Amino acid sequence: MKTFLTKDHTHQVSFNGPIRTGLFLESKKFLATGYHEFQKEFMNTLSNVAHGIWGASNFLTYGDGSEVLPDTVRGFPIVPQYFITRILKDDALLEKLEILELKPSIDALPFRDENAPPMPDDPKIEDEPPPASFLISSIEIRMNDFGYGSVIFNGVIRAHQDLSIVEFKDVCKSVGARLNDYSELFSTTFETVWQNTPKDILSDAAFVSNLKAQQNNQYLGHQKEIGKIINTVCVYEICCKDEESFQAAKEAYTAQIFIKDEKYTQDASLDEENMAVFIGHHNHIVIYKENTVTQWQRSLLRRVLQVKNVFYTMFEEISENLIHINSSINLDDAHPNPQLLEEKARILVEYHARTEFFRGVYDDYDNHLDPQSLKILRTIEDTWETHDRIYALKNQLELAKNIHDRLVQDLNAVHQKKLGAFILIFTVLGMISVIINLVEFTQAPDLGEPNTLRLATLMLMILVAVIFAFRIRYKAEAPTKFH
Structure with a gap:
């Protein structure tokens, strides 16, 4: 050779x-x-x-x-x-x-x-x-x-x-x-x-905290060292x-x-x-x-590669991180933790916003390239199949958006149950107050023999209170349906 x-x-x-x-x-x-x-x-x-x-x-x-x-x-x-x-x-x-x-x-x-x-x-x-x-x-x-x-x-x-x-x-x-x-x-x-x-x-955003957690190998299967x-x-x-x-x-x-x-x-x-x-x-x-192109022309490949390499790796790791985040969220938990749901929802929102921001930065980068650098960048994208990487990232972002919507529904359901429980408590207390007043009324010393109408009214109020309480409790405990 x-x-x-x-x-x-x-x-x-x-x-x-x-x-x-x-x-x-x-x-x-x-x-x-x-x-x-x-x-x-x-x-x-x-x-x-x-x-x-x-x-x-x-x-x-x-x-x-x-x-x-x-x-x-x-x-x-x-x-x-x-x-x-x-x-x-x-x-x-x-x-x-x-x-x-x-x-x-x-x-x-x-x-x-x-x-x-x-x-x-x-x-x-x-x-x-x-x-x-x-x-x-x-x-x-x-x-x-x-x-x-x-x-x-x-x-x-x-x-x-x-x-x-x-x-x-x-x-x-x-x-x-x-x-x-x-x-x-x-x-x-x-x-x-x-x-x-x-x-x-x-930056101390949840997005950053999550990236740092993954770089510190808190729940990934392999080390991502700084x-x-x-x-x-x-x-x-x-x-x-x-x-x-x-x-x-x-x-x-x-x-x-x-x-x-x-x-x-x-x-x-x-x-x-x-x-x-x-x-x-x-x-x-x-x-x-020899003696036909400048050092600047020859250096364009190195310059574009350096930037492209960083963005390609960043998009790849963000996509991988989204896979782990999406798979770690349990949407079928019968007793979800509201604080955990809010944290997951915030991370997903920030991931979506930051990723779109990075994609905008990447698009802005190639808008400022000279023709030769742009040709090199497009060839790198074709060789490295960057469009597949971006397509996979878009899919993960879409999945993250869907999961976020479900998390918001879960949060609303949890808050509605809490609100329903408070309504039940105050309603029952109100009913008890009414019943007590009715009992005092029917048992007043200046009254003669018990009045049939008053007793019937009292029994009816008690029955309504019981039915109302059970109905509210049933609605509060009924599982939330997602479509």
């Missing part, structure tokens, strides 16, 4: 993956006042307490004054693509990694054979030299304001032996699986942001000298990296003569002719 990367040479790659941050802000507060002023002040605050460069997506410069290439060309979206970001590189990166006793490089696990991926459980592998190493040049940790974010590793793969494109792909897979070794760095960043975030903009990368994607670029090598690379590399299916080999580039963009699930490639 043809050599892709020769020994002792390097090739630039970028890894990124979504991550749970635990930072939930009241985004709607910023919609009225705007994000810009708060982010500017917040960047300055964080720059004084932690290593690295702090920035935000709605700014053209980072906290240290270095240039930020804006992600859009048609203005900024209503909600920023990320709320705050921390970039560690050069001396700041090395210093922070040294404090945490982490290495600035990751060794790929040795191959078992030419085409098989590494097997980390094999003890013999540890004694073998790595086929390549990933040398980290920068780590960027982005935090959104709705509990999620992303981590971006930039650097180069240095080959310790000749690597084919398939072996290079396996090296990237091995490196990507070990990025969570740096989770302590992610967690300390999140803690720094939490500690310096004003309490009045933190500070762990959920899944990793890898982006690498392939530079070609001329048209012949450009066409050969498009044919050869896509066939060896992706499954042979049109969905995986669709070129997402608008400039097909000079650049090709191929989307997969874990591997993504930009192939281009």
Whole structure:
């Protein structure tokens, strides 16, 4: 197989993956006042307490004054693509990694054979030299304001032996699986942001409490940890000298990296003569002719992937959370707890409102993309079958709405029973008062012999009171019918 990367040479790659941050802000507060002023002040605050460069997506410069290439060309979206970001590189990166006793490089696990991926459980592998190493040049940790974010590793793969494109792909897979070794760095960043975030903009809604409960593994069957990368994607670029090598690379590399299916080999580039963009699930490639496209054009895939990955993961987890919430509600309980019903109803209402808000943010994001980024986004949606994910989410929201309506009916039934019980009590008390007055009237000392009419009236009133009381009790205890 043809050599892709020769020994002792390097090739630039970028890894990124979504991550749970635990930072939930009241985004709607910023919609009225705007994000810009708060982010500017917040960047300055964080720059004084932690290593690295702090920035935000709605700014053209980072906290240290270095240039930020804006992600859009048609203005900024209503909600920023990320709320705050921390970039560690050069001396700041090395210093922070040294404090945490982490290495600035990751060794790929040795191959078992030419085409098989590494097997980390094999003890013999540890004694073998790595086929390549990933040398980290920068780590960027982005935090959104709705509990999620992303981590971006930039650097180069240095080959310790000749690597084919398939072996290079396996090296990237091995490196990507070990990025969570740096989770302590992610967690300390999140803690720094939490500690310096004003309490009045933190969200304490039932929706947030429920998400945090699931992240703390209170009733899910698997752990959802804050500070762990959920899944990793890898982006690498392939530079070609001329048209012949450009066409050969498009044919050869896509066939060896992706499954042979049109969905995986669709070129997402608008400039097909000079650049090709191929989307997969874990591997993504930009192939281009030398000196024909700018770095900005080549970076669009990484930028869109970073945002799309966060939204895809967020929608997936919200859908999963809704499944657990919907299945945990017992609508057939003969003696429902009103407080529990109200709590469940509030969670469902907030889930519906927040999810619709997030979908609006996602739609607003693609409205501001340049044509090339929009083409990449649509190709990712097709490859990742995002519409199926959104369709499943809509179904769960519809089910949640139906369950909420049933909960409201249950609550009304419970309140009606309570009201009926009070009516019964006061009605019986009123009847007893009337009966007592009648008894006193019929037994008055100035009366002669008992009057038949008065006694009949008394008996009739008692009978009416008994019938009325039993009728109210029957209505209060009768089960509520749902249709």
